Amino acid sequence: MRKLLPLIGSHPGGRAALTCRYRCGDACFHEVPNTSGNEYAGDVIAGALSRRSMLRAGAVVGAAAAVGAAGLGQAPGAGAAPAAAAAGKGWEKSRPLDGARGLRFAPVAPNTADKVTVPAGYEQNIVIRWGDPILRGAPAFDPEKQSAKAQAGQFGYNNDFLVLLPLKGERGRQVLFANHEYTDEQLMFPGYDPANPTREQVEIAWAAHGLSVVVVEEDRRTGKLTAVPRHHLNRRFTATTEFRLTGPAAGSDLLKTSADPTGTRVLGTLNNCAGGSTPWGTALSAEENFNQYFANAASVTDADTRAKLARYGMTGGATERKWERFDERFDLAKEPNEANRFGWIVEVDPYDPDSVPRKRTALGRFKHEAAQPRLTADGRPVVYMGDDERFDYLYKFVSSKAMMKGDSRRAREHNLTLLDEGTLYVAKLTGDSPAAQIDGSGKLPNDGEFDGSGVWIPLATGDTSHVPGMTAEEVYVHTRIAADKVGATKMDRPEDVEPSPRTGRVYVALTNNTQRGAAGKAGADEANPRNGNKHGHVLELAEHWDDPAADGFAWRLFLVCGDPEDPATYFGGFPKDQVSPISCPDNLTFDDYGNLWISTDGNALGTHDGLFGVATAGERRGEVRQFLTVPTGAETCGPLVQDRRVLVAVQHPGEVDGASYEKPASAWPDGQGKAVRPSVVAVWRRDGRNIGV
Template sequence: MRNLLPLLNSPHSGGRSALTCRYRCGDACFQDVPNTSDNEYAGDVIAGALSRRSMMRAAAVVTVAAAAGTSALAGPAAPSAEAAESAATPQAGPFGRTDGARGLRFAPVAPNTTDAVTVPAGYAQNVVIRWGEPILRGAPAFDPDKQSAKAQAGQFGYNNDFLSLLPLPGEHGRQVLVANHEYTDEILMFKGYDPAKPTREQVETAWAAHGLSVVVVQEERKSGKLTPVTRHHLNRRLHTTSEFRLTGPAAGSDLLKTSADPTGTKVLGTLNNCAGGTTPWGTTLHGEENFNQYFANGSSATDKRYGISTGATERKWELFDKRFDVKQEPNEPHRQGWVVELDPYDPDSTPRKHTALGRFKHEAAQPRLTADGRPVVYMGDDERFDYFYKFVSSKRMKKGTSRAAREHNLTLLDEGTLYVAKITGDSPAAEIDGTGKLPNDGEFDGSGQWIPLATGDVSHVPGMTAEEVYVFTRLAGDKVGATKMDRPEDVEPSPRTGRVYVALTNNTDRGKPGKAGADEANPRNLNKHGQVLELAEHWDDPASDGFAWRLFLVAGDPEDPATYFAGFPKDKVSPISCPDNVAFDPHGNLWLSTDGNQLGSHDGLFGVATRGERRGELKQFLTVPKGAETCGPIIQDRRVLVAVQHPGEIDGASVEKPASVWPDGPGKLVRPSVVAVYRKDGRDIGV
């Protein structure tokens, strides 16, 4: 019998603190569900064009990997500043086994509430970079008592989320780390912070702490540690006042024009960058997610189903810049909510916001290539009852690193077709009762259809122009009957099989009065633990208009009958709750980070086999400190990188009353950081 920790006290769905809800998403879970459409649900049984057999036939799809082969992945360091190991003693887990699929041969970490990054026995870790560390020339060392917008603009940003690690040819042992900085916790950043009366310096410092960081890192070959190379010519900070360029079919639309930008093509800032993707042509993609929370004084006329507040915002930015006041600039929110593409190798380039990929709360955007070299990008809209999308480019990638090839490849995501998913189950509705009980055929599975929304300047949605489809993509999904999902977050196609994995984090509103009930793809009412969907495109072609699907994992306590681990024995897996980010290791195993664990333990990182006799065997690799979320995993041969986001983000916490002492110990400011984890003996991860 496995004894889990008692549930932590939290009235918030998904196990989050009220502080997280305030600063990360503007209390989204306490607002009305934006999707009030009456679309049918995945439990509706129709004659699908695909069968479960076609899922099993899905062949491998080759994708081009842009990430370096020996990069690091982060797992936070312990309370001592540069400790090589966690202060907590790694535990062998509930089963004490170190066998498993190749890449997963480690003793699983047991669920815990230790205020540290806890890793398996035999593994060590180091903090790669912390919030506030200088990365640009002239930037000062971090001083919590002397924070300023000017200083922060040259320092690593706050609340690191998505990570990408790219090769750096010609510089031995160095790689380029790119990080998203999703949002700021002002109450954990500034002493004496008054949420009702923020100062201009505090607001402008927070502006500079958002956005993206590019920083070169150096590996220490013997230990596996990574350290930043400060003031490298590729290092860069992009934030709320940096310039971005709108590209694609909606660029220049009247819907995107403001008094500051009558062209509708130049945007200041990128907001709430959550997960992202790395392209085969060597750029990074960044999803703008909960952008709505930064804009005040919205109305039904200006909101269009995105959750913009009708009053003041939490951060009060509208008091310092009119672009955050919808009354004064009604189109400014339309310039956020896109997928941003960054060229990390060109520090003078202007990042692009790709309108062809649609505007919604982008959790991620991960591409793969068709057989003829066209990118296909999969995207989730992280909202209760919202949709899952893909974009198929009409242009082929050019190989090579010449200027002509790079310039061409930066236009790949500007021309093509945007689709939304309609999912159907293959079991009778009576067998989907909302408890998570498997239907009689033994799996939650079925078929799906990609419904086209727009191609270039042509709309496929009755009553909407193409520009309206791109700017108000959620409304377009409503009109064509897309399937309401349980918060589709990160999405990742397997480099080995081509199957696509979608993390559906949770949805505690499912099945409530007046809300959509359970269906085969979202089989539990009041769903607090989430699930992972596995998708295979029709005829193994990512550009096809159909797919087969099944639930790979139904998360929660394995002792709960309403959980499922791809058929693997449930007494031999780790408990998992609220899957969020996904990634693959070199062996083809899927790795999952969690956000909002509802089982009483801190969030963590898990690996799970996707093939063979161990398919569904899930093992916990690490846990993060108090109040933190695990983000941005990268799993390579010798290292794992994770972003430890919002440590100490617990109700009642402040600079004066910290809820965590990570990463630098008592008396030091709690700081989001990137961590690398590696084996003490220098061998590959999990072998």
Template sequence: MRKLLPFIGNPHGSGRSALTCRYRCGDACFHEVPNTSDNEYAGDVIARAYSRRSMLRSAAVVTVATAAGSAVALSGPGQTANAAPAAEASGAGKGGEAARGLRFKPVAPNTDDKVTIPEGHEQNVVIRWGDPIIKGAPGFNADKQTAAAQAGQFGYNNDFLSLLPLGGDYERQQLLVANHEYTDENLMFKAYDPANPTREQVEIAWAAHGLSVVVVQEDHRSGKLTAVSRHQLNRRLTATSEFRMTGPAAGSALLKTSVDPTGTKVLGTLNNCAGGTTPWGTTLHGEENFNQYFGNAGQVTDPAQAARLKRYGMTAGATERKWERFDKRFDVAQEPNESHRFGWVVELDPYDPNSVPRKRTALGRFKHEAAQPRLTEDGRPVVYMGDDERFDYFYKFVSSKQMKKGNSRAAKEHNLTLLDEGTLYVAKLTGDTPAAELDGTGKLPSDGEFDGSGVWIKLATGNVSHVEGMTAEEVYVFTRQAADKVGATKMDRPEDVEPSPRTGRVYVALTNNTDRGKAGKEGATEANPRNLNKHGQILELAENFDDPAGDGFAWRLFLVAGDPADPATYFAGFPKDKVSPISCPDNVAFDPHGNLWISTDGNQLGSHDGLFGVATSGERRGELKQFLTVPRGAETCGPLIQDKRVLVSVQHPGEIDGASVEKPQSVWPDGPGKIVRPAVVSVWRKDGKNIGV
């Protein structure tokens, strides 16, 4: 039996510190679950509406054809909707060399206050909070920080990362785009008084949110990256920058405020978590826990409005940061529609420093963890999205327009409209296991897998609502309520959702849900098989991309996370004594070999959070290996895996209960006596060869 490391300091029973819960998501896990709908178990509903087996054996057959030999259907003629070929479904007894891309010695679980990487690798800090990136921005000085300085410096708590190529004169340079999810004022300001923040502190926090675009220089001998300060393409977007609302809800009365009577111009983007990179060269950014920035919802007396605010988890009284004291737009009682202007997917053109980013209303409003598109066979973008809340849903959007290739102005302008027209769907899943076998322990059912089939339910197409009793504008602005009405499947915090660029199969990170099975809460389902689920799981689904508007798909659980010695864990059939322990999957990404890489948030096994690679196909499917761990109190975010390097965002290092500037709980990245700073790290092989080969 593996001896687990002791738990690290949280009396709430979570791998996250209470400090992280306060500042990152407004203590979401300690509030009542916003989803109080009484949706029936999906299997019962679908069974009445369809002849499940006959319908989904045909509708969910996967014929994804982007990687011959590696794409494997979840169903096919003569198979049940979940069957997998034996060579893929089990790696039992497999020895020898690891899957290509995962040939490194795994890092052991640990609690070291550093970024721990495999033997034979090196690392560097690419850029830190406060490093100047805009022309005229001063160097970082924590004792003399100003809002004006921060607006030209790299923001706080970096999350999603994207690297985009630069051609022409920019040899060996790339464009790094980063999200800045939230601020932790306790770790930013000396003698910070949470009950009485100053205007300057609040304005610094506004400037530390948002997005950064910065050119990075590659070292020609390694995978090292260095930020190029004050480059002409560098850019900062903050909580006070201009953004545009676009799509079918833009201009709606639900989005109009006293400052913006058009309902199309928004100041800022907030709580940007993960994101995506589009095939047409833009980046997508998910506004996640936006609700925590808006206070005084308890003063709203209109019952309908109050119910809408409650469904989105709005704060009844004062917010943690007290921004509503300094700008009335954060006071729901004074500006009831301002919060409706957050919770969207933002699209940015990072190549154009003068472009105005756009909030895409056609993709719906909820706590967007991420938004990663892929193209259908006929060139239409499909975007997959998770709503990071206990018992909430995952979605997809299918554009009605085809992407145009090339770099002409006409092609670019056309592609910037792709996410404004199409159909928004929500997922409903059913399992094929008798209810008696779902006992909430995570024990595998008699057929050997948690699996089944599902349907995508239409919510809205352009200005047409598919939800009874709601207009299209209401569906987009109050997407959670629309999904409630159609009986979508409640999931265990669906966070990042990524399609494989090789196979088209979609992977959904379900981080955890310790409320599942509690009194009055939904119990175990086949897609969410453990009550009091503290470790999470990863769901794999497949649909027919020849018909992206079709409503059928097949699914199965790819990983059921936790200690491999625990019988309630599952690693796609791979021998559990040959994998690394993993808990609380959060962000996911793919490497050039088709392996899935998973970053964790809130590890419940006593180790620090980390980054893991896992094979998704072939005889070593399910082989999972830990690549790195992050420092004390930190979370692993924004993984990006290239041929010669791995990048991660080290978010909220030192964010441990009781920590402050005066009493730091980590000395990363600059050592003792220096303020703790979130940063981006690059890792590469010492011998200059590709990662994991």
């Protein structure tokens, strides 16, 4: 029997070093890829921005004070704001009267229990685990006898983003889409030798990456949700599945390789993190830390290519997983363009079991985290995206084509082209307080809020580049470099970006950045107000005149995370002695009441990661309530909140420094002596009523 390993060690910021090693290639120990000298938030907007854009952005802030409940201030239908808030900018805050609808549960206390802990009166079950068979012919999971062929028919490893879509004609069933971010071979394989992985181990890891589509069925009596194996819609996409590159950069010389001289066909998808679901019924998945899979960037002879690789975090020799030993496409010295074929938003049609997933080049290439669309008044999708790197940027894409309603074949074919044509933008944020009032401590400026205005700077539209010295193809493939050139605002790891379905306000999880204010690095600004920021914050912005296609917006910080007793924290103006402590916000979602739900990654407060609900409007605005915690070493991912059920992806349980397959650090989910398996968990109320009411 394998012996449970005691919890030991922690990486700075709350993560285990083992997590950093396998998920992002120890990004925190490498030099920050963004070495540009562009302006920072709080500086004067430079000549790249038109005066018209400046005036529009400023008008948003003025409108906020003027329109009150109809604008950036109080939500329609909310009670009157107290005098203290009314004297400011109209962003309501009040002493609590009762729990916000949707959040009426007893908050879970911070803890270090090796289990999923849920509120009193709630139940849970495992929906699906790593290795559970989902395709016809796939065997039952046996970690001692795993094979690449078996894994290709089983649920993948380290589930992250989750989408549930309706399934017409099959009562009580839905289609679950999940992505699989990365593999941790030390926890997956008995006797794993990191210096000498076997071909079989590598091919199993290839098959454990990617995406899964699996039909799930609910038990109406209990709320339990279970997978339906071998359903005709069930699919697996892996690191060796064919994907199609589409949009304005498809076929570019920058995307061509020896294996694909067309520059349009890619094998696989890697390091998928958050994503989105579209109004036309597809799922979007974000390729994030793809850089860690590519070896020998230092051996690339062309200096310009080497510099572009470095901007995406590729500077070294051999990789951690040694995949380059088994497929030379992962060797940049041999195939320098292969890395350009990763770092995109992937679109999957879960209802068509024969469809080929597409990588949408019009949305730019970077370490994508999130891609949640909303529609303009005339039906064009707008997609918000974050680049999860210290000092990188916030983006949006505005399609030039409107969505066609209905389920006809013509409508579906049309809608599958919406993300190939439009304009890609990057954000520039400017604070409204004097620089002297932003001292890096997190102390609020004199006006009582971290806030300001912003503009969306266009980078490219179709085949037209808006960045001097770069072609449109270069903008899409080397988007970070284009954003550097136009002076975008360097942010503290922008991860998930979600527009509220009720208000249209956009929320951005900025997970952390302990390098903020370090020697030679950008210091604090009003949008990123803490040096050595280890707890992160949540940004809230509203587009100009509530138009998602607008080029101006107003912004403010909704949460500045950490210990509520720390004066450098802020909870939307809500009394800090009445909130759950929260650290390192990562994935975001909304419930039907307009509450924001936040999952965390790398909690730096010494307790386990969890899922939190927070009211965004009304008398409880800013009240954070912890709904659940995850087991030892795990991260909370992919939250989904339905009327009667909450789903979370429990990623990398047991990923603690010193852990291995033989010496696990967690006994979850199946008990001591069993393999530790990332899993999807469903939570529901024991009495059958809706969540949090």
